[in-house]
Amino acid sequence: MIAECTHILPTGKKCLQFALRGQPFCRPHMDPERRRHSEALHYLIDGIATLDLDALLEALIGLVEARRRKQIPPSHANAAFVAALDRLEVLRAVMHPEMAPEPATPSATNTSGGVQWNQTLPAARL
Numbered sequence: 001m002i003a004e005c006t007h008i009l010p011t012g013k014k015c016l017q018f019a020l021r022g023q024p025f026c027r028p029h030m031d032p033e034r035r036r037h038s039e040a041l042h043y044l045i046d047g048i049a050t051l052d053l054d055a056l057l058e059a060l061i062g063l064v065e066a067r068r069r070k071q072i073p074p075s076h077a078n079a080a081f082v083a084a085l086d087r088l089e090v091l092r093a094v095m096h097p098e099m100a101p102e103p104a105t106p107s108a109t110n111t112s113g114g115v116q117w118n119q120t121l122p123a124a125r126l
């Protein structure tokens, strides 16, 4: 029987790759630095869900700066931006219940013409 990787992705889901023979992780997650980044992102995403508007704006500024300096990979930045947008939707619904979103697809809410929020995130190897 082939074992699966035991790493938990930033999304909270388990990695679905096969583990290397006799190892707990798949090839990408054998890298401890990669696992550390993934865990840090997991905590960041969890933390974003608790922020108030001011703290969320600070976090977004920090994320943009970190991405601009290439301190975090695009896939991690995308995951954090998606979490931040989810949080903004929640905060907006609290402040303006009349503006609560329809159950919309992310592409339907992207009217900025700039950043594409509906990019598909990689399912694994974050």
Ligand SMILES: [Zn+2]
Binding pocket: 005, 006, 007, 015, 016, 017, 025, 026, 027, 028, 029, 125
């Ligand atoms: Zn893995």
